[in-house]
Ligand SMILES: Nc1c(NC[C@H](O)[C@H](O)[C@H](O)CO)[nH]c(=O)[nH]c1=O
């Protein structure tokens with residue numbers, strides 16, 4: 016049996032981060048967590064490109080454009096969608112999840128889903144460096160693991 020254990024080597028990897036400005040009290044913390052983890056795993060600061068979009072709904076469009084450039088090894092999508100009074104939350108969440116899923120499946124590079132979808136701001140903050148961890152950091156580890164796994168598959 017051949018088992019490939021997770022490889023988080025970030026050397027010479029180019030990572031794009033698409034992050035929503037909406038709820039930036041949360042998304043800035045997600046971004047900080049992602050960048051810190053990427054750098055801790057060997058990604059050069061010069062190889063991290065950050066793209067801010069108005070809200071989570073706009074993330075898939077920019078993510079697809081970045082994926083198509085061929086300049087990146089992976090993308091991290093970061094956002095915080097917090098339920099309000101209306102059904103708008105449901106439409107934003109659906110667009111973002113479906114859109115990112117399309118890009119990561121149809122494109123040539125992995126895209127990590129770092130979108131918090133919460134009922135309130137406390138839940139979001141808890142997942143952006145609070146007691147429930149940092150989704151941005153998780154996605155940073157994940158994108159490096161996916162890049163290296165795909166390289167291994169490609170080379171075997
Ligand atoms: N309510 C939240 C939004 N709403 C804005 C949309 O994402 C979008 O920018 C707007 O509908 C214009 O197309 N965005 C979030 O990221 N988080 C929210 O909680």
Ligand SMILES: CC(=O)[C@@H](O)COP(=O)(O)O
Nearest residue numbers: 097098099100101103104
């Ligand atoms: C996720 C949203 O779009 C939501 O925060 C908007 O709030 P509301 O439904 O009260 O307009």
